[in-house]
Amino acid sequence: MxxxxxxxxxxxxxxxxxxxxxxxxxxxxxxxxxxxxxxxxxxxxxxxxxxxxxxxxxxxxxxxxxxxxxxxxxxxxxxxxxxxxxxxxxxxxxxxxxxxxxxxxxxxxxxxxxxxxxxxxxxxxxxxxxxxxxxxxxxxxxxxxxxxxxxxxxxxxxxxxxxxxxxxxxxxxxxxxxxxxxxxxxxxxxxxxxxxxxxxxxxxxxxxxxxxxxxxxxxxxxxxxxxxxxxxxxxxxxxxxxxxxxxxxxxxxxxxxxxxxxxxxxxxxxxxxxxxxxxxxxxxxxxxxxxxxxxxxxxxxxxxxxxxxxxxxxxxxxxxxxxxxxxxxxxxxxxxxxxxxxxxxxxxxxxxxxxxxxxxxxxxxxxxxxxxxxxxxxxxxxxxxxxxxxxxxxxxxxxADLLAVGATPGQRTQAGLRSAVSVGVQYLAAWLQGTGAVAINNLMEDAATAEISRSQVWQWLHNDVTLDDTGERVTKELVERIADEELAKLDGDLAAARALFMEVAVADDFVDFLTIPAYERMP
CATH class of the missing domain: 3.20.20.360 (Malate synthase, domain 3)
Structure with missing residues (x-):
């Protein structure tokens, strides 16, 4: 042909x-x-x-x-x-x-x-x-x-x-x-x-x-x-x-x-x-x-x-x-x-x-x-x-109603940060292998929910957020430590997914879409 x-x-x-x-x-x-x-x-x-x-x-x-x-x-x-x-x-x-x-x-x-x-x-x-x-x-x-x-x-x-x-x-x-x-x-x-x-x-x-x-x-x-x-x-x-x-x-x-x-x-x-x-x-x-x-x-x-x-x-x-x-x-x-x-x-x-x-x-x-x-x-x-x-x-x-994001009630917690890191890495591991919809913790995760996870980590990190439950300030070192602790609970080789998540979650500049650098890694 x-x-x-x-x-x-x-x-x-x-x-x-x-x-x-x-x-x-x-x-x-x-x-x-x-x-x-x-x-x-x-x-x-x-x-x-x-x-x-x-x-x-x-x-x-x-x-x-x-x-x-x-x-x-x-x-x-x-x-x-x-x-x-x-x-x-x-x-x-x-x-x-x-x-x-x-x-x-x-x-x-x-x-x-x-x-x-x-x-x-x-x-x-x-x-x-x-x-x-x-x-x-x-x-x-x-x-x-x-x-x-x-x-x-x-x-x-x-x-x-x-x-x-x-x-x-x-x-x-x-x-x-x-x-x-x-x-x-x-x-x-x-x-x-x-x-x-x-x-x-x-x-x-x-x-x-x-x-x-x-x-x-x-x-x-x-x-x-x-x-x-x-x-x-x-x-x-x-x-x-x-x-x-x-x-x-x-x-x-x-x-x-x-x-x-x-x-x-x-x-x-x-x-x-x-x-x-x-x-x-x-x-x-x-x-x-x-x-x-x-x-x-x-x-x-x-x-x-x-x-x-x-x-x-x-x-x-x-x-x-x-x-x-x-x-x-x-x-x-x-x-x-x-x-x-x-x-x-x-x-x-x-x-x-x-x-x-x-x-x-x-x-x-x-x-x-x-x-x-x-x-x-x-x-x-x-x-x-x-x-x-x-x-x-x-x-x-x-x-003004559409822009009223700051009126959202709720806390920023270490549990929430842990979930964002763990879900984000697990999803990217599946994505890099060709699977785009993944059941994690009885939730259907796709590229959109993974984007929320990594962008929220970036937002908290770059605004010196203090977690409401532990009093810790969100830093790159804290995110790295949590990533190590959460991935230790999981099976499989997650090194590539972890590296990609950290690239889009803690970099100095915000990456528009995590799927762009992910696609570059895909054959």
């Missing part, structure tokens, strides 16, 4: 990889790269400029230059087939076993994840596309090393919605004109190319920080539709509002994507990470106003998180768009009934809050939680497919 003009594939060709990396598919990726990568890099540069503005005394707020959009009379396109009723969505990576379990789960939507619950190991990138194509064709199967067989059931299957990588991540194994391609355009391009005739091409878009980044995605969608003679609006996308800046541009993001929009999602864990991250660019005095307590004590009912989710529902329903709730990190245990009871109760309470607030559906990470989420939303929706008619005009959220 040859390469398209100007394309070089540096990753090895595994079994059936040639079915995905065809010359025609490569040509489409090359066209996407040449048409859009310069704009992508320019927009990433604007993120850096915004961080510099924060460091120089600026703040976040609603944009005066887009006031006309916020005050305008417009709506997004009507919900697309398969995305009208989204009361329960299951998320997970696209390995064969997880894909089959998700498709057999009874959920309405499967978020097929090439982002936070996955890792960009070359085999994952291409094999995931093969699994998606086989799943859509109904031929996907898997036999475990123990001999257990997994096959697609005969019942209704969820609508497939693919989450590509964010704009910031490259794909180093595919070069166009000597340049690494965009991970986001690679994931989008391969899925769209191979499946746009077999199924409706729907996407979840992560990590955006502005409506200009949404405009870029919209132009990519239009380009693909025109290239393959598909009607405008064939592609639909739900945007995760999971960065602090995006919370101030929800309406503008919907507006940019309006013909392709499928709504917004409250990506709570990345949002919390982004809040911490942006505060790290402030001066020391203002940074203290964004100091959070232990990660697991920051619930969705604290003031700044409550403002964010309430605004999201009001914004979506005002514009005729779905509002999808976030992920409860608790996972059930099939071995420990006590843990299972606690997990189910917490998930039930979380989904009850979301359904009561007006969300049209929500996420779970495990098939056993699908019935819990469905029961809650069934109780609110009944036979209705959604609650788009619930406009939440009672909600009024100001920029």
């Amino acid at each position: 040859g390469n398209a003009t100007g394309v070089e594939i540096t990753g090895p060709f595994g079994d059936r990889f040639a079915e995905i990396l065809t010359e025609e598919a490569q040509s489409f990726l090359a066209d996407l790269h040449r048409a859009f990568d310069a704009r992508r890099l320019e927009l990433l540069g604007l993120r850096t400029q915004r961080e510099a503005a924060l460091a120089a005394g600026g703040t976040l707020g609603f944009l005066p230059e887009t006031l006309a959009v916020r005050e305008g009379d417009w709506r997004v396109a009507e919900p697309a087939p398969g995305l009208v009723d989204r009361r329960v969505e299951i998320t997970g990576p696209t390995d064969a076993k997880m894909s089959i379990n998700a498709l057999n789960s009874g959920a309405k939507v499967w978020l097929a994840d090439h982002e936070d619950a996955n890792t960009p190991l070359w085999d994952n990138v291409v094999q995931g596309q093969l699994n998606l194509r086989d799943a859509i064709a109904g031929t996907l199967s898997y036999t475990s090393p123990e001999g257990k067989q997994y096959r697609l059931g005969d019942g209704p299957r969820p609508t497939v919605v693919v989450r590509p990588r964010g704009w910031h991540l490259p794909e180093k194994h595919i070069l166009v004109d000597g340049e690494s391609t965009s991970g986001s355009l690679t994931d989008f391009g391969l899925y769209f190319f191979h499946n746009h005739l077999a199924t409706r091409p729907y996407f979840y878009l992560p990590k955006m920080e502005s409506h200009l980044e949404a405009r870029l995605w919209n132009d990519v969608f239009t380009f693909a539709e025109e290239r393959f003679a598909r009607p405008t609006g064939t592609i639909r996308a739900t945007v995760l509002i999971e960065t602090f800046p995006a919370a101030f541009e929800m309406e503008e993001i919907l507006y940019e994507l309006r013909e392709h929009s499928a709504g917004l999602n409250a990506g709570r864990w990345d949002y919390m990470f982004s809040v911490i991250k942006k505060s790290c660019f402030l001066d020391e005095r203002r940074r203290r106003d964004f100091m959070l307590p232990d990660r697991n004590t920051v619930t969705m009912t604290v003031p700044f998180m409550r403002a964010y989710t309430e605004l999201l529902v009001r914004t979506c329903h005002k514009r005729g768009a779905h509002a999808i709730g976030g992920m409860a990190a608790f996972i059930p245990s099939r071995r420990d009934p006590a843990v299972n009871t606690v997990a189910l109760e917490r998930v039930h309470n979380d989904k009850t809050r979301e359904a009561g607030d007006g969300f049209d559906g929500s996420w779970v990470a495990h098939p056993d939680l699908v019935p819990v989420c469905r029961e809650v939303f069934d109780g609110v929706l009944g036979e209705r497919p959604n609650q788009l008619d619930r406009l939440r005009e009672d909600v009024s959220v100001t920029a």
